[in-house]
Amino acid sequence: MLDDNLRASRQTAHDRPDLQISFEFFPPKTDVMEEKFWDTVHRLAPLKPRFVSVTYGAGGSTRERTLRMVRRIKAETGVDAAAHLTCVGASRAEVDDVVRGYREAGINRIVAVRGDPPEGVGKPFVPHPEGYRNAIELVEGIRRIGDFDISVSAYPERHPQSPDWNNEIDNLKRKIDAGATRALTQMFFSNSDYLRYLDRARAAGITAPIVPGIQPIHSFRQIASFAARCGTAIPGWLAERFDGLDNDPETHALVAAAVAAEQVTELVDEGVTEFHIYTHNRSPLALALGRILGRRHEVAAVDAA
Template sequence: MKPATLSPARKDIRLSFEFFPPKSAEAEGQLWETAAELSAYDPGFMSVTYGAGGSTKVPTLSTVRQLLKMGLPAASHLTCVGATKEEVHAVVADFQAVGVRHFVTLRGDPPGGVGTAYHPHPGGYANAAELAAGLRGLADFEISVSAYPEKHPQSPDVAADIDMLKRKVDGGATRALTQFFFENDDFERYLERVRKAGITIPVVPGILPVHNLSQVQKFAGMCGASVPGWLADRLAPVDDRPQERAPVAIDLAARQIEDLIARGIGEFHFYTMNRATLVSAVCDRVGFAKIDRRPAAGAAA
């Protein structure tokens, strides 16, 4: 199979990148390097994950603050699990104080972990739709929400997922970011159903270049995504050989994006795993335009 060809620079394609808070000084340095490298693609925003129940509030806030200091457009994830409305509002105020104007609004995983029963906190927001409406009532934030082309694992069917997405939009959501997927036909069928439901906000494909097949298969099992056999067949023989795996992973992700662009998609959200190598290689292969956007000095301060 030939590699995906390099396309002319595409200045009309919008990109965003997702990070998670670093857990060590070494990981922190890697994150700032990653953010600096990916800033060359002029992202619309760089989002930072937030643990359910506020478990990563401090490191998430610190990470977002530093991205903003670097002159980068930062957004914070926000969950409502294990918190009252007043506690959520206090968190929002803390992020707003450092300059955050964009939240990726999620319900969050149940306190018992993925797969356990979810019960809303007494006095809290019951779900992401209520949380989006609560945010909209606080200020004119930009609000992104999640979407699931293969349905959320706790939803009875895709129709229920789409109904929830519509409730999120009614609550004030301005963009939906999808869970990662590898079958573009699944995404296209989902998008057709979303549009038929009268939902007009951008639905942005979530792209996950595969750093490790076994890890992605584990992630997929937890979040309701699937890893098709053809992808596993390509990656399994080289999964324990990173230098051989990388070109295959780059080609697979580039082909996926090229096909989505051919289907009319003009915006992509990358799950970076806090590493730039594969993501930047995919962006270059597809031909996304770069700019000279050097972050301010003292990025790792």
């Protein structure tokens, strides 16, 4: 017979009904991309995520599209939707107007991030002369306007511009103390990085949920390139798994599914009950993770006659 510890370690995510998932999308830029976007949204909505979020382009470049997508998601699927908001390239008055627009549209969830400059990830951030200087001030500003559910960012491997871990964790604490509801982490591929980050945060008195951001690897080359720009490490074992698969999409997809499944099941075994999945507007791997986490599509019964 299995002993209790071994039996517990083999407990599946499906056996734990309290698991929560959310999905992240970005606003499509073309009609073809928009068609794919809505196909993905409608395929993932039946998994009943806690919410889905739509990102906000650098300098507010997708402000109107983000609001349009969020409103339509909520209207068509019934899934709660969150709009991203940054403080890049806009005055406080302009940002506050966007927040009021979200409120008037019935959007009560916001993902508040400082944001990257239009030049791209890793470039120096320069606040607008009349704008919010950072995510802490942004959260405070949102809270002054309304009772929003606010998510902020967290960095298990430390933000590239953060000088040390004390500063990193203090910045997270100040965002939570300013009124944030939860933190959503940057992608990571070593679960130990997330677990150490969680320990640091709890030791600092942060009790808000810190939800791991899971990045399914749709294209290893693209994800590795983005990881290099945002300071996320690609472990050697992960690179080896995808080595030589650039021109073998079927095997690439199978390996990607296995990697993502390993990551989330290990975190479930560590007691994690919430996951935020970066979809890149694609559904297959996100659907697979939803199933692994115990979510099922509602399938209509087939008439045997």
